[in-house]
Amino acid sequence: MLLNSNLIEESNKAFLGAHSNAYSFVADTIPEVEEVIKKLVAFQVAIPSWALGTGGTRFGRFSGSGEPGNLEQKIEDIGLIHALNKSSGAISLHIPWDIPSDAQAIKELAAQHGLLFDAVNSNTFQDQPGQPLSYKFGSLQHVDKAVRQQAVEHNIEVINQGVALGSKSLSIWLSDGSCFPGQLNFRKAWQNTYEGLQQIYAALPEDWKVFVEYKAYEPNFYSTTVGDWGQSLLFTSKLGPKAYTLVDLGHHLPNANIEQIVSLLMMENKLAGFHFNDSKYGDDDLTVGSINPYQLFLIFNELVEGMDAKGMDHATGLAWMIDASHNVKDPLEDLLQSVEAIMIAYAQALIIDKKALVAAQDINDVVAVQEILQQAYRTDVRPIVAEARLRDGGALHPLQLFRSIAARQQLIKVRGQKTVATGL
Numbered sequence: 198m199l200l201n202s203n204l205i206e207e208s209n210k211a212f213l214g215a216h217s218n219a220y221s222f223v224a225d226t227i228p229e230v231e232e233v234i235k236k237l238v239a240f241q242v243a244i245p246s247w248a249l250g251t252g253g254t255r256f257g258r259f260s261g262s263g264e265p266g267n268l269e270q271k272i273e274d275i276g277l278i279h280a281l282n283k284s285s286g287a288i289s290l291h292i293p294w295d296i297p298s299d300a301q302a303i304k305e306l307a308a309q310h311g312l313l314f315d316a317v318n319s320n321t322f323q324d325q326p327g328q329p330l331s332y333k334f335g336s337l338q339h340v341d342k343a344v345r346q347q348a349v350e351h352n353i354e355v356i357n358q359g360v361a362l363g364s365k366s367l368s369i370w371l372s373d374g375s376c377f378p379g380q381l382n383f384r385k386a387w388q389n390t391y392e393g394l395q396q397i398y399a400a401l402p403e404d405w406k407v408f409v410e411y412k413a414y415e416p417n418f419y420s421t422t423v424g425d426w427g428q429s430l431l432f433t434s435k436l437g438p439k440a441y442t443l444v445d446l447g448h449h450l451p452n453a454n455i456e457q458i459v460s461l462l463m464m465e466n467k468l469a470g471f472h473f474n475d476s477k478y479g480d481d482d483l484t485v486g487s488i489n490p491y492q493l494f495l496i497f498n499e500l501v502e503g504m505d506a507k508g509m510d511h512a513t514g515l516a517w518m519i520d521a522s523h524n525v526k527d528p529l530e531d532l533l534q535s536v537e538a539i540m541i542a543y544a545q546a547l548i549i550d551k552k553a554l555v556a557a558q559d560i561n562d563v564v565a566v567q568e569i570l571q572q573a574y575r576t577d578v579r580p581i582v583a584e585a586r587l588r589d590g591g592a593l594h595p596l597q598l599f600r601s602i603a604a605r606q607q608l609i610k611v612r613g614q615k616t617v618a619t620g621l
């Protein structure tokens with residue numbers, strides 16, 4: 198569904214007066230506001246191809262309507278989000294759920310919507326129809342070399358798919374691990390996995406990266422072979438300079454200090470980027486910022502600090518992706534909310550008085566550091582994020598516009614009431 202830019206402009210007109218008041222009010226307090234807006238305009242978050250349909254749990258899935266039935270429709274959905282918020286200019290593909298039948302045509306369609314291809318994701322956590330060997334007991338860690346080889350070949354196939362689309366990175370999440378004590382020899386599982394990753398690494402094109410994502414538990418409930426950032430960093434350090442550790446916000450044990458993990462991975466030049474989501478208990482895949490927006494802000498504080506210390510471009514230095522599952526919300530509305538939450542946290546991190554923070558840290562003024570951080574966190578930066586969108590041709594209120602044009606109803610008319618998208 199292509200959005201007419203006139204329609205966005207028309208809808209913005211109704212909000213312009215109120216917006217400009219709110220914007221001037223906050224902009225007056227931020228000397229470097231123009232710099233902040235430039236960075237917000239440049240910042241893009243990739244939308245995963247598996248999150249455009251309704252997700253489910255092992256207990257059930259309550260399908261939505263008007264969901265995309267193929268890759269072309271998924272690209273149209275991301276194009277719609279991007280037209281509204283101008284901050285979702287990339288797609289992260291999952292293979293084999295979204296294998297393009299014609300890579301060139303898919304590339305052209307994405308370009309029409311202003312979308313690039315971010316990391317491609319492999320899948321060795323499920324068995325696909327017709328697949329000769331099963332991943333029931335793992336993939337790269339498997340005791341049977343033939344299964345390991347099948348998993349390596351799949352990853353190389355994903356790289357080839359990505360090359361055809363102009364992607365530059367492969368993201369690997371392994372569900373490998375064990376459910377019961379004694380099931381696995383941890384050392385052998387680690388070494389088998391490492392050997393497989395080495396073969397995949399060797400198949401990377403010159404200008405590609407590989408991201409190794411970790412996860413504490415699920416689907417395995419006793420051990421996970423890439424279970425935390427230490428295990429991932431061990432793999433990526435040994436693999437070489439093209440290997441990086443990917444942080445998924447939902448993949449930690451409760452109360453893990455993710456901002457500290459991020460800071461240290463960046464220090465070692467090993468942070469790949471993010472899978473954004475939010476959670477209350479585990480890997481809940483909830484809307485970004487819906488549970489703990491302060492944590493997200495603290496993470497962005499470390500990201501901005503670390504990227505600036507290394508002279509990295511905020512927009513392109515790391516991979517920014519959402520990884521979520523929408524079980525009860527309209528997926529597109531959920532994604533609009535998620536991107537908005539990311540932009541807000543990023544904007545808040547950008548307006549931290551960094552000189553004052555460093556000065557307070559250097560004299561151990563623990564009270565002052567809290568004041569400085571929370572001064573930024575409690576600033577309502579939504580008008581600044583909206584101003585960045587407005588200047589880039591987006592909607593002042595993307596979610597409101599999505600609803601007022603009855604976007605989902607229009608999609609249902611074309612795609613039907615009963616639809617199930619491939620994905621989680």
Ligand SMILES: [Mn+2]
Pocket residue numbers: 370410445472520
């Ligand atoms: Mn993830």
